[in-house]
Amino acid sequence: QSALTQPPSASGSPGQSVTISCTGTSSDVGGYNYVSWYQQHPDKAPKLMIYEVSKRPSGVPDRFSGSKSGNTASLIVSGLQAEDEAHYYCSSYAGSIIFGGGTKLTVL
């Protein structure tokens, strides 16, 4: 199983919206509604932000949302805030768990 494909970087100004994509295949992203997104600040553990494509765990702001179309999932961060600057990783069930390579989100 190959890693999921994410853009290495994304950016936006405070208050704007940004979308991060995560592309897989019909054997992973396209085949299951088990896409998750994790936020990781430098030298910190990952934090679950979205699971099962579009569900938010308790405590995650509703500025974070997820969607999927075919083999590509997306994380949408609206109303960007300075603290959203971090790496974001997608993952998908594919028999086991596979991760994307990560996207560094910069808040300009």
Place this chain on the structure above:
Amino acid sequence: EVQLLESGGGLVQPGGSLRLSCAASGFTFSSYAVSWVRQAPGKGLEWVSTISGSGGVTHYADSVKGRFTISRDNSKNTLYLQIHSLRAGDTAVYYCAKVLKGTTVTSFDYWGQGTLVTVSS
């Protein structure tokens, strides 16, 4: 409050062995599958292994199969990862992570702070 606390990392020579531990609290440990996920310096996340709540079912990434052994002691609320034949490519921060729900590993809702394993001569 759910807490996962890893320990056991360190500097090991190539070919060496190490046992990582993860002490869990704040949830019914035996009711959840738990996993090890690693992150090489400056790189992305890589799933390593998962063990079911009872300990009876284990899964491994192909990259570690035959060298890594996952186990758990539910009486001590502790997860383990025994690592043998260490290679430079195993250098990473190793996280333990609690599976969100069910027996199918689809998401991890809690992560430990990680323990660094460095393989070098």
